[in-house]
Amino acid sequence: MENQNQTGPEAPIKVSTLNCINLSNPDIHQSVSLLEQACLDCGFFYVVNHGISQEFMDEVFVQSKKFFHLQLNQKMEVLRNEKHRGYTPLLDEHLDLENQVHGDYKEGYYIGVDVPENDPESNKPFNGSNVWPADGVLPGWRETMEKFHREALEVVKAVARIIALALNLEVDFFDKPEILGKPIAILRLLHYADKVSDPSKGIYGAGAHSDFGFITLLATDDVMxxxxxxxxxxxxxxxxxxxxIKGAFIVNLGDMLERWSNCIFKSTLHRVLGNGQDRYSIAYFVEPNHDCLVECLPTCKSEKNPPKFPPIRCSTYLSQRYKDTHADLNAYNKHQACSPSSCITSLRTNFNSE
Structure with a gap:
């Protein structure tokens, strides 16, 4: 994710108009045209008729709220580990170091592709077993999240096929085993605190950033x-x-796709401002396989437009980006004898000293 320094007063904020991609549209050329226009314009668009029922989407939000309504000490029992699984407390993530006074005023929960600890693949960054609330705390919670994880991946693959066509690649280019065969797919439940953001004071629900990876799906409640x-x-x-838009995913491109496409498609700066209301969203980040070599796509380079970035392995790139934006887990370990609220408050000091 990329941070940008702001200078001077902010311009008035307006409401955006984004293209809408209908995944059930039989006219694939129309979908490709709309997506290409969106990717060249702002890197954000809506996706509708994606195959996940509204009833199930509503249930995922219900279950997400149930977790965030738990007592803080219960949530801290499933604190994020080094494989980015589990709970991320308020202020844990700091997306815009130059403009934010503290970290983001949001809490989250990471759920990845479940890889058993006895599997050799579990040694790779971002692989491992998921962390779940204790049995009986939230009945049915795990099953709901695992089902959503599976269904959301199919939506991403459908979007990726349209992106491939928009980049003049074969429709199944990203479906290759070495790219999305074993993807790094991370579901993140998010709850934004009922705090009013104030950019002039460096207070944000989520600081300005561009996403790290390939494609992000975002479902939100009705709070702007x-x-x-x-x-x-x-x-x-x-x-x-x-x-x-109820029932729609907001889709955006990440820095990795910008790099892959040689900046033809661009990732876009975005942020979240709180207005004093609780706000819930569900983000689904999909990146290629750990060992996928991200290098300029064959259709995105020429003698006049040579590759702008050197090749890099997906997991190497992502590991550095996560390290740059998340609190060091040692910050929690140092305060494990304290109350959970004291532990989280200590992050303010850590961020302010950076």
């Missing part, structure tokens, strides 16, 4: 908060609200 900036170099930056 997500904003995008189409031109991150503009001064002042112009921010636009993205309107939640």
């Amino acid at each position: 908060g997500l904003q995008i900036c189409r031109d991150k170099d503009a001064k002042p930056q112009i921010w636009e609200y993205v309107t939640p």
Whole structure:
């Protein structure tokens, strides 16, 4: 994720208009055209008729809220581990170091592809067993999240096929075993605190950033908060609200796809501003296999437009990006004898000293 320094007052915020991709549309050429336009324009678009029922989406939100309504000490029992599984407390993530006074005013929960500890693949970064609330605390919670994880991956693969066509690749380019055969797919439940953001004071629900990886799906409740900036170099930056649409995913491209496409498709700066209401969202981040070599796509380079980035392995790239934006787990270990609230409060000091 990329941080951008802001100068001067902010321009007035407006509401964005995004293209909408209907995944059940039999006219694939129309879908490719709409997606290509969106990717060249702002890197954000809606996806509808994606195959996940509204009833199930509603249930996922219900179950997500149940977790975040637990007592803090119960949530801290499933604290995020080094494989990025489990609970991330308020202020744990710090996405915009130059402009944020503290970390993000949100809490989250990471759920990845479950890889048993006795599997040799579990030694890779981001692989491992998921962390779940204790049996009996939230009946049915794990099953709901595992089902959503599986269904959301199919949505991403459908979107990836349209992206492939928009980049003049074979439709199944990203379906190859070495790319999305064993993807790094991370479901993240999010709860934004009922705090009013104030950019002039460096207070954000989520600081300005661009996503790390390939494709992100986002489902939100009906509370406005997500904003995008189409031109991150503009001064002042112009921010636009993205309107939640019930039943739709908001889809955005990550830095890895920008790198892969040689900057033809761009990742887009975005942030979340709180308005004093609780806000819930569900993000689903999909990246290629750990060992996938991300290098300029064959259709995105020429003699006049040579590759702008050297090749890099997916897991190497992601590991560094996560390290740059998350609190060191030692910050929690140092305060494990304290109350959970004291532990989290200590993060303010850590961030302010950086």
